[in-house]
């Protein structure tokens with residue numbers, strides 16, 4: 152295996168990651184005097200702001216992922232390769248990937264971030280994060296399969312456990328997810344799951360700091376708290392989740 156990209160007189164720019172950053176740069180380099188190689192472990196770009204809609208079945212995955220090959224169909228001296236980058240050997244201007252090595256003149260690392268579990272190993276192993284389309288789908292499948300199990304459960308305690316959702320972290324993602332789940336409880340559940348009692352589904356949003364949306368204005372925090380409470384979300388502030396069983 153290898154990249155199968157010919158060396159030309161042009162300098163080669165290798166971009167790792169076709170997220171917002173990598174995609175923008177690759178687009179900007181259109182018509183430039185560089186050979187551009189975009190590498191991503193997926194062959195599609197994903198749009199994180201709408202992941203919560205996929206997680207709650209409001210949108211299908213195809214609505215928020217876009218194939219790189221389609222985006223760059225007409226770009227000259229451009230190569231997309233689906234591969235996972237494993238290492239950068241800066242002194243040799245070389246990267247190591249799942250499909251082999253590639254040399255570069257300029258390297259741009261736009262590989263994004265990973266979910267921060269704040270050192271909590273159990274939560275890292277057991278919880279469902281939501282940073283990729285795969286994770287959003289896992290969340291969606293878990294929610295829907297729990298509702299199916301709750302429909303046939305005759306044990307009230309088990310039913311409750313299957314329907315309770317705890318969201319840890321009151322940043323933008325936690326606020327979005329709890330809001331959309333509250334909508335699901337209110338509008339989807341009565342129609343799609345008529346055997347389940349709406350009041351059996353409890354949504355908890357737990358935040359370690361004194362307010363939701365800590366990086367935004369206090370007005371935004373107050374509004375988010377007010378609206379979510381009105382939608383029936385149980386908000387717990389100033390409490391950190393320390394473990395999970």
Ligand SMILES: Cc1cc2nc3c(=O)[nH]c(=O)nc-3n(C[C@H](O)[C@H](O)[C@H](O)COP(=O)(O)OP(=O)(O)OC[C@H]3O[C@@H](n4cnc5c(N)ncnc54)[C@H](O)[C@@H]3O)c2cc1C
Pocket residue numbers: 167168169170171172173190191192193196197199200201202203234235236237261262263264281282323324
């Ligand atoms: C749920 C959620 C909602 C969000 N909502 C908003 C919003 O409403 N507005 C807003 O402005 N921002 C929002 N953000 C933040 C925004 O998505 C990020 O700031 C942005 O995606 C960062 O861009 P990036 O290019 O740095 O990385 P990313 O977009 O994360 O892209 C990284 C890319 O690198 C690839 N990659 C990673 N490692 C490797 C590797 N080793 N080899 C090959 N490829 C690799 C990945 O597959 C991915 O395609 C949200 C984020 C999340 C998770």
